[in-house]
Structures are given as C-alpha cells and as structure tokens.
Amino acid sequence: MGRRLVLTTFGESHGKCVGAVLDGCPAGLKLEEGDIQGMLDQRRPGQSAISTQRAEGDKVEILSGVFRGSTTGAPIAMIIWNRDQRSTDYEELKTKLRPGHSDYPAMIKYKGHNDYRGGGRFSGRLTATLVMGGAIARKLLGAALDVQTHSYVSQIGKVAMGKRFTEKMIPDIYGNDVRCPDPEAAALMRAAILGARRDMDSLGGMIESVTTGLPVGLGEPVFGSLESDISSGVFSIPSVKGVEFGSGFAGSESTGDGAVQTRTNNAGGILGGISIGMPLTLRVAFKPASSIPREQPTGRHDPCVVPRAPPVVDSVVALVLADHALLGGFIGPVL
Amino acid sequence: MGRRLVLTTFGESHGKCVGAVLDGCPAGLKLEEGDIQGMLDQRRPGQSAISTQRAEGDKVEILSGVFRGSTTGAPIAMIIWNRDQRSTDYEELKTKLRPGHSDYPAMIKYKGHNDYRGGGRFSGRLTATLVMGGAIARKLLGAALDVQTHSYVSQIGKVAMGKRFTEKMIPDIYGNDVRCPDPEAAALMRAAILGARRDMDSLGGMIESVTTGLPVGLGEPVFGSLESDISSGVFSIPSVKGVEFGSGFAGSESTGDGAVQTRTNNAGGILGGISIGMPLTLRVAFKPASSIPREQPTGRHDPCVVPRAPPVVDSVVALVLADHALLGGFIGPVL
C-alpha cells in the first residue's frame, strides 16, 4: 500500500505476531512507541461491555528505523506479539466453514494451506497493522503540514447520529465506548449493540472521516486520484462494503447547482482527484460481522466491530494523504 | 492502473488526440478495431436528444501489439484523433474558474501550465481511454474464462429503477438512450433529463454493475482486494463520488444473519477481498456534472453524464478482473 510511503503488513490472528514495515517515512520525525500505542489502544477490544472479551493487550515494539528518538529514513518495522490465542476455538473451522466469511474463498484459493485459525490473515486483528503505519503517517502529517484527521461512528444499525459534526466535537469522539461524539446518539447505539449481543446477532454501521488543513493540490488526475487511493485503502479493512466522498450517494439524487456545491463542499474536498483546500470528508459503510456466536454464549467476537474502526479509518486516510504529500513534494525527505 | 495488465492513458479533450497503451495482454487474443469501436460507440455523446450535441465520431485506431488479427503479447497502443474541438468556448476559462470543477485545483497544482481547454486532462472525454483498455479486457475475460460484465443505469436524479435486474434484461440495456433496462423507469429518467436540460440544470445518478462467471479465488487479502482495486479504478472516472459492493450502505443498517447473507449475496460476490464464485455486484454514485450551460442556451454539455457511463464502469471492472485473473494464474501468458 502506497507508492512513496509503502506499508507492508504480516502476521496472523493466532500466529506468533502481527507486524508492519513502513518504508519511505522522512528522516527526522520524532517518534516513540507511545505515539503508536495510543492509537492502537483506541481500537483495542476488551475495553467495555459492548466489545469482545478477549484481552489483547496489544503492546507495539519498534524494531528498526528509529534512532535516538527520531526516524532515520530507513524502513520502520513494528511488531505486536500475540498472546491469549485460543486457537482451539477455531480448530473445527477447517471443515466447518462459516457462512459469509472469507474462510471459504481462502480455502479454495490456497487449497487448504491457509492459516484458518481465527481468520488467519483475514482477521480483524490485522487492522492493528494498518494502525501501526497510520499512527506514524498521522503524526507526520501533523508535524509537517498541520493536517488533522478524525473519524467517528455516525451510525450503528438503524441508529444514526442526529447532530452535524463540528470541530468542537473532536474531544468527545473517544468520550464513550461507541466512539460517537453525539452523546444522545451514542447511548442509543450502545443499547442497540447490547441488544444484538443478547440476541446473538451482529450489527453494521457507518464511520465518517474529516480531515482539515490540507493544502490545495494533493493527488493526481485519473489513476492517482485521492478518492482512488483512499477507497483502495479503505476496502482493505475487513467488513467495509461502501465508500463515498462528500455528498456521495445522497448527492447522486441532487441537481447540480454548482455555485452552492462548492460552498457546501458536496465534493468532499476533492475535485478532479485533487484536494481543493477544503475539509476532506468521507463515509465508510461496514456490514455486520459474519462470525456470530450463536452457539457460544460467552461470545469471543464483537456483536459490532464499528466502534473499533475509527482509528483504522484514520490510519488509512493518513497513510494515503502522507503518501501524496510526499509524492507532490509537500513534505521533503527530511523534516 | 493495473499490476500485470497495465493501462496508461494520455491526451487532452482539446488536444490532438486521446489514447491508451495496454501492456500485459496475453498473446493470441483475436482483436480488431471493431471490438473496441463497438464499446466506444456506447459511450459516445451526440446520439440522442438527451445528450450533448458535440459529434465526436470517436474512431479508434490500433497502433501496435496486434499482428495478423491477434494480440502479440506486446503493448497495445490505441488512439482517437480529436476533431471539432471548439476550444474558443473554453478560452475564457483561464481566468474565470468554474465552480465545482477541477479547473481550480489543477490551476494551483500546475501553476497555470495545465491545458485547461475543455477540462484538458480532467475532461469526461478521457473516459474513452478507459474504454479502449476495457474493451480488450472484457473480450479477454469472455474468451478465456467466459466471464461477462454488464452495467446499466439504475437511477437518474430521484428516479430509481423499480424492477430487480436479471440476466434476461441484458439485451435491453442499450435498448434506450438512458441505458436503463427497465423501459418504464427509462421513460421517466428521460423526462427528468430533458427537464434538467430545459432548466439548464444537471442531474446525478447511479450505475449498477453485475459480473457473472467469475471463478472462486480472484483477488488478494488486504491490500490487493478486489474491492480495493475496483474502487480505485472506479474513482478514476470523473464525477464518481461513491462506490458500494453487494448490499453496501443499505447493508450497514441490517443485522447479520449470516446464513441468509451468503444466500442472497449481500457481500456482492466478494469475501475477504476474494471472489466467491457468485455474481460480483457493485453500485457507483455520480454527482451532477459541474459545467452547467446557464448562459449558453445551445448547451454543449450533457445535463446528465450517467447514461454514457455504463461502458466506462464495465471497462474499469473488466480491467481489474482481467488483471487479477492474470495475477492469479487463471489466464496464462498465451491464450
């Protein structure tokens, strides 16, 4: 993922570890494990009543590319060692394929050689590797360009956030375990998730992402458009089934009063694939998770993965924007 | 665009020509200009009352890579010479930027060096270059794997198609100038477009795409997922602001009864980024066009570009699927 800032990920849900290598980060960025850990903690399950019980305790370790507290320009390798992998839960998967799950095409594609334990390479746990890279990209964007990326839950199942998001609400995103900055909507969403857990069902939802501070001119026309690269990254997150920028699907119903369109930023901050200096906005649709603990009352899995997704969406957006900032010369090889 | 089957495009709306080079096509595919011309004609404007008056007469010429009626394995270069470019219409654009149009970021990014005539590199005319490559990819998929891709208009403005699409409706897609296989909806869509033209307004809409015949196992987990690559390609089409697979945004509201989910293919034919052997379905949202001829009663531009988009969406889908079929060894280097 990426052309100038390249993220390579590895690991399996129930293997030794999950990890990432970020290549192309400029030298001279102050970086320590805490910068990454903070963002990883935001996606960690086992934090609340509404999420899975598994205590991952993801503790990231930087293996290379940082020297005396700064990046060196060399590839930054990071790793989280796995613990508490109750693989036996999954042993039976080898023959009993789960409906709606990637087990099936993976089994066919790799002729049974895939590591099926816990979803293996397809597990939601792998989103931690996106966050490892994304945390660095996000810090880089802030330090070099004062670009800020924030995502939040705007819908769970049929419960949508009523208020319009404003910058003032940023501190409230992580004020509740649903990660919705509207406290009233958050309470309803929480109830919906607990209901789904009780019914052994699962729920989809929506994440919205807002980026401010972008200069004009990031992105390329046609194949290297910002929308192309962001959507490509977003669809690497498990369970994502839709992406829209600005007014998106709703905009497809509207007529085109151009003058208003730019003023209200229906284009989502991008025209012709290139940033226009307005906030970049997008929405990401998640389907309900497919591993439902119907027979397992203790429930290893989340009834709803969406509250864990904001830092993952932030990571993808930051990685793509940092890549384009480097490609376009907005950030140089040394800070 | 592409890793194994790589499309490079060039040209400007009001320059000498538009063209494309497709590299990586296997040798031995029967190919003639008519195969490409047929699909280009489907996106050609000036065909009906609802579309722009410009008579493009796009006539494609194959320059290389075909010998004695078959592809040779070498890059296939194709070109369409431009005619009838009333550039003077656009001369004033240099100072008078159009709202909601890529003129603005392009002017900043290239410091005024961009060819602004007719949108230049950002013009909808450039979608012809996607179709040049897509027509070959589509023929390749059909010849090698019997994979068929079809797109159609499912919504214009607020008028949505009522019927559910079935394979029987394929011949009806190009039966009307709206490219909607439901004749009743098509009549209403046509009226809406004519109304928008009269009001000097413009309309967005929706394209749906269905691909049948896909084997299990196309695509890669994580960064090379089918959704990632298709969405990346789709967002290289001007005016696209949203993409969803299977039940997409609607699915984000549903609960996750897995057993049903696979049966009804809410996943859109893809799980874990990999094809599952069911039809691949996606929907693409287009915003209203931004160049509205308020002061120009004769109207050079389409009030709605959506009816021209089905062959373009088909092209992107076919290019990505052919690329993955080559990557996965489903198609070899020689047919």
Place this chain on the structure above:
Amino acid sequence: MGRRLVLTTFGESHGKCVGAVLDGCPAGLKLEEGDIQGMLDQRRPGQSAISTQRAEGDKVEILSGVFRGSTTGAPIAMIIWNRDQRSTDYEELKTKLRPGHSDYPAMIKYKGHNDYRGGGRFSGRLTATLVMGGAIARKLLGAALDVQTHSYVSQIGKVAMGKRFTEKMIPDIYGNDVRCPDPEAAALMRAAILGARRDMDSLGGMIESVTTGLPVGLGEPVFGSLESDISSGVFSIPSVKGVEFGSGFAGSESTGDGAVQTRTNNAGGILGGISIGMPLTLRVAFKPASSIPREQPTGRHDPCVVPRAPPVVDSVVALVLADHALLGGFIGPVL
C-alpha cells in the same frame, strides 16, 4: 521504467509506428519536438558509410502533454510513424530462426503470435522510444539542476580509446560517425567497422557515460540504489551484456586504499547507492549484433551498433537520474 517519472513504450520495427508515453514530467518545462528530434538524429542509421543503409528519417511528433510550448504535468505521448519497412526481408524468419537472436525465445514464449518482422518488439529500432523519453529527462535535468550527461564510444572490437576523457572533449563526441571523442582512435575504429562490413562480420564495443553536476543524495539505499536502477535501464537496451560503475571490473583486482579511492572516484560517483556529488561514471559492454548479412551483400544491418548507442545510454541515465531527482524532492512538480 521509473517510479515517479514513468516511461511506457510501444510499437514494432515493421508495424505502423514506434512510440512512448512519459508520465510524471513536471509542468512548466519548455519543450518542443526539436528538443527530441535532435537527440533522435544522433542515433539514426543511414548517416554514414559505416552504418545500415535504411533511411529511417525518424520524425517525432508530440501528441499530448505539451501546451503553448511547455509541459503541462500530463502524460507526454510521442510517436514516430514507420516508413520503408521492407518486411518481406523478414518473412522467412517465421520458420528460419536466426542464431543468437531473440526470435527463438520470443517464438516459444508467445507461441508464434509475436510480430517477428524486423525483430518486432525486440528490434534495435525500439531504442528510439528510449531516446524520446530520455531527451525530455535530459532537458529537465539540465533546466532544473544543471546536470549534464554525456556518453561516447570508448572501444570497438579490440580498438580502445587511448586518451582519458575530459570535459573539453564533449564537443568532439559527435565530430565523427563513430562517436569517439579521440580522433585517432575513431579512425581506427572506423577502419575496423568497415573491415567487418567487408567480411560480413559484426563487432561489439563499449560506451562510457559521464554525468556532472549531480547533487549529493540522489538514490536510495539497498533496492533503490542508483546503480540498481541505472543498470536495470541499461539492460533494456538490446545487445548490452555488461555494466560497471567507476573502476568496476578493473577495481575488483585492486586493493582498497580508501583515501585514494574517493579522490580518484573509483566508486563512479556512487556510494551506498547514493550520489556523492562527484561525476557519475559507467561503462556499458555491447556484444556483436546477431543479425549478420552473410547472404545479403547489400547489407540492411549494421556491422556494429555501438556508434548509435551513445544517445540511448544518455537517455537511460537521464531517465533514472530525473526519476530519482523527483523522488528525492530535488525537482518539484512544477519548474
């Protein structure tokens, strides 16, 4: 070829045309066809007694990416239409494979679908497409960084240039049809080539390339080293069988007196894959051409391709250096 400045080539020796698309050139570079034509003329055969009789008359046409005399930042497509393709000379090749020629593996690889006429995609004529891109890269390097690249013939068969190359000799490179700046050696080389033509034999030789004005810091450690990328490009020139930087093969015999080593630039201007601000020097070994006109007294082919190669080597070096100058931020997206 290239990561930020990407060259795509197409065409066949005896097809309609040969062409190239250069993507990623910054906007604002003054460019006209004459800039490219001048360098193409330097590799044109039919110019002297020592070269092939075919009058190519390569006339390049720019198709896109240039507007009002400057590059726009969009892909620059260029084309040369083929004339005088006596394909019948080659018709018999289909069954009668030439020894030591790429006809054989191409026939196997493409199962007979390859365009074998005149070597098709493998013809030396395709080096014109490298020069199309290289002429632009060379102009860009000069305009943006005052970097100058010059190549010359240092050996033909067993005749080696005696003098050491200095900057003063640059104007003499194209002072004779052998392209050797040492007039005495050039005369001997010319005699050797005429002898080979008389004997219906062919000769190999050596090109040396010197680049001055490079800043410190171009290139990347390990996989993106300057040597890696230059050698990769140089081996895309037909008949090249060896590349060395600085003292190269001779240096492998020396002992390592480091202090002297840097002073005499045995490293060829590159350490750890990165430019050190000293002249970049390399040598390229060409094998004798494999299509020898033993039965054809009129001789369509060169007895020695080496005198035509300096602009091709210059092109490859310039393309790689310009790519790295863009990657490293030494040149921005607009001049």
Place this chain on the structure above:
Amino acid sequence: MGRRLVLTTFGESHGKCVGAVLDGCPAGLKLEEGDIQGMLDQRRPGQSAISTQRAEGDKVEILSGVFRGSTTGAPIAMIIWNRDQRSTDYEELKTKLRPGHSDYPAMIKYKGHNDYRGGGRFSGRLTATLVMGGAIARKLLGAALDVQTHSYVSQIGKVAMGKRFTEKMIPDIYGNDVRCPDPEAAALMRAAILGARRDMDSLGGMIESVTTGLPVGLGEPVFGSLESDISSGVFSIPSVKGVEFGSGFAGSESTGDGAVQTRTNNAGGILGGISIGMPLTLRVAFKPASSIPREQPTGRHDPCVVPRAPPVVDSVVALVLADHALLGGFIGPVL
C-alpha cells in the same frame, strides 16, 4: 524488490534486529527455519581465519506465513536478533567520516538522522536479509521447476580461478573457506587474503553464478528483461561495481559469429531479455571493502568480503527468477 514475489527488508547493523518480509510466495511450499539457516550460515563471518572475528551467530526466526510446515500464501516475515554489537567502535564515525564509504552521502541525505552505527542500513550485515528471502526463492525454484542456482568465487584480487566451472564442481564450492571450487586457486586466494589482513589492506574479487534447468521464456522484452531485474538486484549488494552476463565485457571485443555464439552460450542464457533454456551465467565484480582497520590491529572487518558473497548472489538470482517464474505462469499460486 520484485513484482509478484516482493521482498521488503528492514533493520540496522547495530539496531535490535535485521529482518525481511517476503510477500507473494505460493502456498504449499514445505518450509522450516533450517532451510533458511543453512544458507545464512554460508555467509556468516567468524568462521575462519580469513574473515572477521565477529561471532554473529545469526539465528533466523520465521514470524508469519508458515503454518504446519508449509507456506500459506501470506507474507513470510523473518527476523534475526542482533547481538554483540560493539557500537562504541562506531560512535566516533558521527564526525569522522570514512573515506569511500556510504557514511558520507547518508549523512547529507538524511541530515544526520541516519543510524550510522556499523554502517546502519548500509552495512554488509543487511545482506542477511537478502539471503532470508533468497533461501525461500531458491527452494521454491527447486521444488517447482528443478531450477538450481550456484555461485562461487572466481577471483580474489589478482588471483583468478584457472579451471572452467562444471557441474561436477558444485559440491566443492563450500569445501574451503574461500568458496572457490578450484582447490589450487583457493589456496592462492586464501594466501592473498591473509596477506591483505597482515598489511591492513582489503581486496576485491569476482563471483560467478550459474543457473541450470531454466525453461525457455522467463523474462519480458525491454523493461522487464531478466538482465535488467537481475542486475538491479545484484547492485543492491554493497561493494558490487559491475555485472556482466555470458561473455559480457570480453564479448565486447569479439566478432559476432552467430552460429558459434549460441553454441557456446556467449549470451549467458538470455536473448532479448528472455531465457533460452541454456544455463544462465553471470559475473559480479566487487570492489575492495572501504572500512579498513588501519589503526585497529584486532580487525573487526573482513579484509575481503567476497568469500561471503556467493549465497548473497545466489539469493538475488533466485529471487528474480522466482519472480519471473510466477509472472510468466511457470509457477502457480499453490504448489
């Protein structure tokens, strides 16, 4: 490095570890740490009187991508933890740059942020990461296609191997600590290295590589030629300054008797960038090492790195050939 089989490396000489991620390896290849360890041991220093005293004890650990003794198709991450890093030896480097060493351009390029300890990212120690990937590629080529790659030392300083290499000599390559299969030459080379150590000097040399069993048709014309990709990889090895295929530089002096040329394989097994089914042969020139222990009688560094290079050259050749075997469909996604 690579397009279908992609190697990413990380780590620094005196950091926590060095490591590699190999992405794109087919599923179903039997693989255990011993397969990689064996090849790593061949490049390990501290094994004999002629090499550095540092006891690296490189012990590789596979972190991902292998399940129940077979590859899964997922990225294979590997790591070697560093020990015995006497960093203090290098502390003074920060101000005192070594002549002829990458310290200088690295310091400029990264503005002093680079990890300079032990050469950091530029250290010869990083060649262990090439071997990690190369050992897997080599096993894959053997298992899937019965392709065998072998490299050996053919020259140290001015001492060249007298005998012509034959397949019978393969078992003798690692029969001495110089890695030259000609025992008489090996003895002279050993004496030369010990002499250089005594004189606190260093020596360059030559590696030859022979690959047998290649099918016809690996490689692509022009930019994806086998020579391009192999040379690109070879120049990522520190101290390499020249590469030639087949007769290479010597061939540039010969005349072109085509019939003989193919019989004696002067082309090195490649024509037009594509394998011809004959042995692939290349020679790699190493310059003398630049870190010479003039003031350090105990000598941490090798007076000659060439005897450690054969497994590294084998690795690069195997990685490129496996990549092309996958690209060309000679090896499928599952063994």
